[in-house]
Amino acid sequence: MNISKKSILQKGKGKTRKQAKLEYLYEKESLYFAQIAESVKDIAIKELKNLGAYDLKTVFRGIWFKAAKKDFYRITYFARLLSRILAPLVSFECHDKDDLYKAARKIRWEEFLTVKDTFSIVANVSESEITHSNFAGLRVKDAIADYFRDRTNKRPNVDAKDPYIIINIHIHKNLATLTIDASGGALHKRGYREESVSAPMQETVAAAIIHLSEWDGQLPLYDPMCGSGTLLCEALMKYCRIPAQIFRTGFGFERLPDFDANLWEKIKKDSRDNFRELKQGMISGSDVSEHSINAVKTNIMGLHFGSEIAIEQKDFQDIESIENSMIITNPPYGIRMGKDQNLNKFYHNLGLFFKNRCSKSTAFVYFGEPKYIKKVPLSPSWKRPLKIGGLDGKLVKYELY
Incomplete structure (x- = not known):
């Protein structure tokens, strides 16, 4: 450097x-x-x-x-x-x-x-x-x-x-x-995650996925395997123009000798005045795990407009349909599910769910273990490596006609 x-x-x-x-x-x-x-x-x-x-x-x-x-x-x-x-x-x-x-x-x-x-x-x-x-x-x-x-x-x-x-x-x-x-510590530590699940997605990974999806609120966003809700929280914060570090209580730049406290207060005030409201139904999520649902509800509770995110406990295979939407999700993989799970069958069923029940939607799926991409019976529009947050995964886009 x-x-x-x-x-x-x-x-x-x-x-x-x-x-x-x-x-x-x-x-x-x-x-x-x-x-x-x-x-x-x-x-x-x-x-x-x-x-x-x-x-x-x-x-x-x-x-x-x-x-x-x-x-x-x-x-x-x-x-x-x-x-x-x-x-x-x-x-x-x-x-x-x-x-x-x-x-x-x-x-x-x-x-x-x-x-x-x-x-x-x-x-x-x-x-x-x-x-x-x-x-x-x-x-x-x-x-x-x-x-x-x-x-x-x-x-x-x-x-x-x-x-x-x-x-x-x-x-x-x-x-x-x-x-x-100047940041006063790692910036991926946003401060909204009060409850977690096993192997949670790092916030900067989720932010990168939301950015690459180009989701802008024109279509509803749904995460059918939301875990502790990191993707949902990052999507909300970006759409609503909420600063990534809004919960951080101190910054390293406040220790610098030329720190301007008045300017800093004005920046924080201006950011609050520029918040954009989230409409009900714009962001939703579900998960089969009761523990995950409790975690995501706790995490979104402290966010501005978090009450507008709809959350329910449900296996993705029990979802009737997700149409005309953007699906962004991080499915379970070996480190999260354990080796006793049949992941080949899991990803095959996920592909069938996308194909049969998610018409006119676009899915962005982050594979923590890219070897499972070939188990999904769909042709990707593109694949992008995302080596970040301790993971060497890939983000895959599927157009679901």
Whole structure:
């Protein structure tokens, strides 16, 4: 994720920030980094551009982009496909532990946290003279601790589970970039999932499926195997223009020294004013499992307009018909059903259900185990790999005439 061989470590020791007019890389160039799975990078580019990003540059598992501060806040708040967003502080040549330690010591860490706050380090090293990520993380930790100890005789503590701020160090081919996690944790953790089922679909996977389906509310959406309701929740949030992170209580960008609280409050207010209501019957779902039905009802309860989603307990084979609709679903597979289930027969029956009872509809089916695609007695319109969220699955589209 490094972008330049030029060090941007700032000078001006002993002066106030205002006097020295010091800026970090994200301030100086309005530059940020989005972590993203490779298989959805193409649609993530569209999402970023729609939210105001410009000058995008793709690298392995990420996208560098520029954005005005208000758009940077909006991207972090609304983006449904990204894993994390990082705000770069400095980039520098790093050939050994001393290079890393000295560079990290030069950051004005009191602008980001106090000795009473906690922090964690995420490190990634590749093709460099420093060969171990854990070692790199420890050197940055030592630099931060010594920085505060020299000035206050105290140091902030490390908290890997719930830190006040997350600091990221990435070293590739001896070029290091030190960043702040502006999202404040993984963005797939939306906060609406209070109840779960076995092997639940990750939220970013569901968001990618909804995006690729191009569902826009013109047709009813139905999930006949809804599990804990992740696809239904992501469809609702996208259609109703609800920010993906509406339930997140804190963001990493709030720790940045140039954080604008008034601008952030305005963005949140504007987003609430722009909600679009969901009409009753527009999104529906069912599942054979009572546990799943209880879970999805709990999860949609906290969402705006969640009461408009119709949910019932029913085996898909007991559904009389789903016509003139868009079907989006993630059927059970080995990890969810257990090896004792006859999955070949299950997928064959699913194909017959689509063929015989879902006329004039379109089905988007995510196969967590792609080997079962051939067991469905239908010809796909297209297939797309979706390697994201720990799964190596495929999304398949069926036109049901």
